[in-house]
Amino acid sequence: MTTTYYVQDVLSQVKLAINEQRSKVSTSRTLLLNDNAGPNKARATTQSLRELGIQVLPHPAYSPDLTPCKFCLFPILKDRxxxxxxxxxxxxxxxxxxxxRTIPEEDYQGVFRKWQIRLKxxxxxHGEYFEKL
Structure with a gap:
């Protein structure tokens, strides 16, 4: 993924989703957990996120135990x-x-729930390595 793709395609979809959700939920604050990949840390990305009013949560330099893509989405893609x-x-x-796109919304919600369990x-x-849940 390139910074241009991330800013123009991904963040534009994020903006649409936020606008849709904000009409349903009374919140003006959006938090995003990005990993430390180059496109996510690029100046254009951080500027776009700031303009969108999205606060990026700090992410440890390397924490595969806490990265939803690593423990949930990548295995699905690898299998398929x-x-x-x-x-x-x-x-x-x-x-x-x-x-x-074929993964049901409920499965993405499950990924989020598993992520919360992993964070806890x-x-x-105390931040030490742990095996699978």
Whole structure:
């Protein structure tokens, strides 16, 4: 993912979702947990997030135990895309986007619940490494 893609495509979808939710929920504050990937830390990204009024939560430099994509979404994608070959990065991106769109909303909500459990487990272990839940 590039910074341009993240700012123009991803954050534009985030903005639409926030606007939709704000009409239903009485909150003006939006928090986002980004990992420390380059596009997420780029100046253009941080500026766009600031303009959108989104506060980014601090993320540890390396914490795979706390990254929802690592423990929930990547295994699903790995299973669904296993054995497929892609000659172009665009084809891989299209396949990944297609697969992510087939995951039901309830499953994404489950990912969030599992993430909350992991955060509590991390606090309980004082930030030390822990095995699967």
């Amino acid at each position: 895309l296993a054995g497929r070959k892609f000659s172009r990065i665009q084809d891989l991106a299209k396949a990944v986007n297609s697969e992510l 487990r991390c606090i309980k272990s």
